[in-house]
Amino acid sequence: MATHHFQPTHYHNTIGSHPPVLHIKDGDTVVTTAIDARGQDMHGQVIGPRPNPMTGPFYVEGAEPDDTLVVSLDRIYPNRDQGWSSGILAGVVVEPEYVPLLPPVEQRIVTWRIDRAAGTATLDKADTKLGDNFSLPLKPMLGCFGVAPADGQAISTATSGEHGGNMDYRGFVEGVTAYFPVFVPGALFHLGDGHAIQGDGEISGTGIEISMDVQYTVRVIKGKKIGWPRGENADYIFTAGNARPLDQATQHATTEMARWLEEDYGLDRIAIGILMGKCIEYDLGNMYDPAYTMICKLSKRILENIARG
Amino acid sequence: MATHHFQPTHYHNTIGSHPPVLHIKDGDTVVTTAIDARGQDMHGQVIGPRPNPMTGPFYVEGAEPDDTLVVSLDRIYPNRDQGWSSGILAGVVVEPEYVPLLPPVEQRIVTWRIDRAAGTATLDKADTKLGDNFSLPLKPMLGCFGVAPADGQAISTATSGEHGGNMDYRGFVEGVTAYFPVFVPGALFHLGDGHAIQGDGEISGTGIEISMDVQYTVRVIKGKKIGWPRGENADYIFTAGNARPLDQATQHATTEMARWLEEDYGLDRIAIGILMGKCIEYDLGNMYDPAYTMICKLSKRILENIARG
Amino acid sequence: MATHHFQPTHYHNTIGSHPPVLHIKDGDTVVTTAIDARGQDMHGQVIGPRPNPMTGPFYVEGAEPDDTLVVSLDRIYPNRDQGWSSGILAGVVVEPEYVPLLPPVEQRIVTWRIDRAAGTATLDKADTKLGDNFSLPLKPMLGCFGVAPADGQAISTATSGEHGGNMDYRGFVEGVTAYFPVFVPGALFHLGDGHAIQGDGEISGTGIEISMDVQYTVRVIKGKKIGWPRGENADYIFTAGNARPLDQATQHATTEMARWLEEDYGLDRIAIGILMGKCIEYDLGNMYDPAYTMICKLSKRILENIARG
């Protein structure tokens, strides 16, 4: 159960079977950093290539294909005082007739002052009707993280899949435990793309992009095979489906939840149909990246009531 | 500001320019009832045809095309002690490979005991691993309501569109104010399809279907033209996009919210891009009916902060 | 086997259970006319309302729900010398990024000279780089035709469904036999929306819109229930799936073809999988209307070879 302090010196724009930067063991914790989507570090210096440069990969001893890698997100917090975001809705989230009404691209980027002590982001003078001190509470998250995919693929950090990747789900915050299917020996965990705040769907194409301090702890579940990324927080278990269009992303997330309930909670399929039909919730992770992300959630409290019978 | 007590004697399976059952005025309140999706009334008697038989239409004096009809849902509450629901996930919400694993159709329907005093629904003996006393808190809602569409159309209550209809959104509960574009003189408001409880997406194809006591109050906003159904509750303003696939439903809801923020909140499009990009939320209304429903929500508290500058 | 000459005096913008304009018998032929999508007749006079005003409905004696109506398109030919079309690609058929590059709406409509003797359409002076005498051979077709839908619906002639409607498939030309499921007594056949020429997908939102002389002959297949419109020409049998998105339209067309091969050609499902996998063809009917249309085709020659064994 060692704690490793790791300072990256290079970054990857794909998630793949790259040479590991560190070997860690089941139960170990890593304290590291992630630069922002454009490669800017805690000083605002560009030290990595676009898009979404990844810290890692980390080789987890003992993780083998068809195991599950468990990643506890112990800490995700901005490590600098300025973030940036897009100020324009993405073309894919509006009606085609509305696309020509979107502002011109040169107005795209706005900057935010991050007050880490107060836990707020305040819009820099943007000459908009939001006013000069438009401020929001921080909710720091990781946009892109996951494990090396199968078959020697190296998948762009612009997109996501069964291996995780650029899911851009606002719910991947500190305190969440994420689960990934393992496709290669060592799992090869990558992380990056911090957002100080993001709405559902990442519909303007960015969160408030910022570099992060990150701490995580890994576990390996031997012989446990899952199909898509899963997660849990204090209140919910959830699954992530990553695909276009949203219909398909939703199908993957829903099916993965049904499998989870059957395999790990011992429910039969009628029970699953009844339970999910009445109690399921969805979050729209992103509707911007090449693969969209839909999250399927179920309340832990309801599951506990069932377990108690 | 009269209050009308209206007991329906016939029902419609389309939303259209049917002869009105009652003329009401701007500000009036109607106390009425809705039978369930299969036409069963408060006594469990089948008195109307499938699917989703509608009470109404109600002719609202003064409502003209390109006005907005405002409907406050004052009360929506079950008026009998038994509901029913499907126990099988819909084919469209799971991966194609999972469809053959769904239970056979003869196991589709389960029944629930509704304890109106306690505010709970309890599953009747269903021989599932949910246990014999699986119980959930009531959250009564209307699945299908709206106004007559344009051009003489009579649109099936199985589906939805700009006129509202079978949106099956769990958020249309008591206390919500809904807004509809008016397409015909009198607006011709229809309502029905009560659900005692429903999950996001109505992914098993039903809520807990039940007959309802309904009370609503209407207002007309003259000369206010909207594109899609809108709503608000204590915490949010929201818009509904009704279309297949989910991508398109999301585009309609998102665009309607952008228009709302521009027209009624005076925001410029950069402000809208920033605000929606960081603060928007989505609810999956339904992913089962011929048109899916996606809801785009924005927190009223954030809007109030902006208004205060 | 009478031949009826019918001159319409009013038109419908929905396909529904309207009062029939004429009762005809199994085997009868009707000689009639259709005005164009904007209601212009053979003299260019606007005599009907937009969109796609329908001639009919025609009540076919003996047609009952779950029968099939057979419509032989004996003649479809322009009855005036000018047509019009859009000159701008639709927003839904291009990438969102390309939408702002589309020409402004005021340049939308161009006109064409129709030489009925020569069988050509020639672009009127349009100040484009196509040149002043850009000419194409006529291939006259019906964009919108079908039968009254079920459940009292009146469906806009802007869209399509199981009942047919605005399929805008360039293959519905003279010589084709179309098959429709019957939902109401008399089937209630409607027709209109002639196009002198149209590309696959109707991707600029129109064909060359023109009024038509139309002659058709009906038959009723008693007790034969089909799910979606079907057709045949000299070379192919085909099915039409009408839905959004294209994926779903394709699923309906493909499934309907599989059912056809099983029911009427006696093929088992492995045979169907092999045959369709190697020999099927698709035409993109339209990707513009609220419901898109995909056509699934199979060569009659191949089917005849199979029948001969």
Next chain:
Amino acid sequence: MATHHFQPTHYHNTIGSHPPVLHIKDGDTVVTTAIDARGQDMHGQVIGPRPNPMTGPFYVEGAEPDDTLVVSLDRIYPNRDQGWSSGILAGVVVEPEYVPLLPPVEQRIVTWRIDRAAGTATLDKADTKLGDNFSLPLKPMLGCFGVAPADGQAISTATSGEHGGNMDYRGFVEGVTAYFPVFVPGALFHLGDGHAIQGDGEISGTGIEISMDVQYTVRVIKGKKIGWPRGENADYIFTAGNARPLDQATQHATTEMARWLEEDYGLDRIAIGILMGKCIEYDLGNMYDPAYTMICKLSKRILENIARG
């Protein structure tokens, strides 16, 4: 203009920046072979890994990012006497309700006798109602070919994208010239996945899979940047859009055709809207792989008429 005879000794399951197997020059011809989708060579021996093992990559001297690689498919012909195919429609191409009716997986694979002299494929005894001598004319094609993608990606040969890949379009036959955007120095051309015959859409998930003799000739167009694969044959120019869902694949193909007509044929956008609206054709490449492929085609004869004015 050398001719290289190249016999592969290893194969790749991704298209990426792998070490080149051969350096060739602009104008050179390569005579080589491709093993089938399961890695079987001309003797039926499995010598490469699934899925779709690629011959190559070939480094084309002088090809740089933002150039276009031109590949003339000089010869594509089976080099053995047996092929295999699936006998079951894919779940994604049928209605969800039909999926449980598909035959069981153990009946999936059927074999075909390939008579190369006669140019026919004949189904081996398959115990289906197609009969024992069901035979089709060969139309040999390449399912998967393309160039290394950008940003260090290694993309699975199960799917496709801007770089080409597993497009599974029945039109990529001998005599076709294909165009690919170049993303890396040398372009790094890969090829494989021969099909003796395939229907539109590859809707049973395979063609008749077979190993091939392949001959191709390359050219480089310096400084010519294209967005998606293009092609031409004797009658058409065409573009390929590779994405899910079909709507998006169609948008890419249509937009790429519009750009082509503007850049290389000097047409203005009104001319393009008119021309494409009346004359465009689509082929459904595949609706099975992770990215679907839609082909947008325009007749060369029409383009020649325009050029002559």
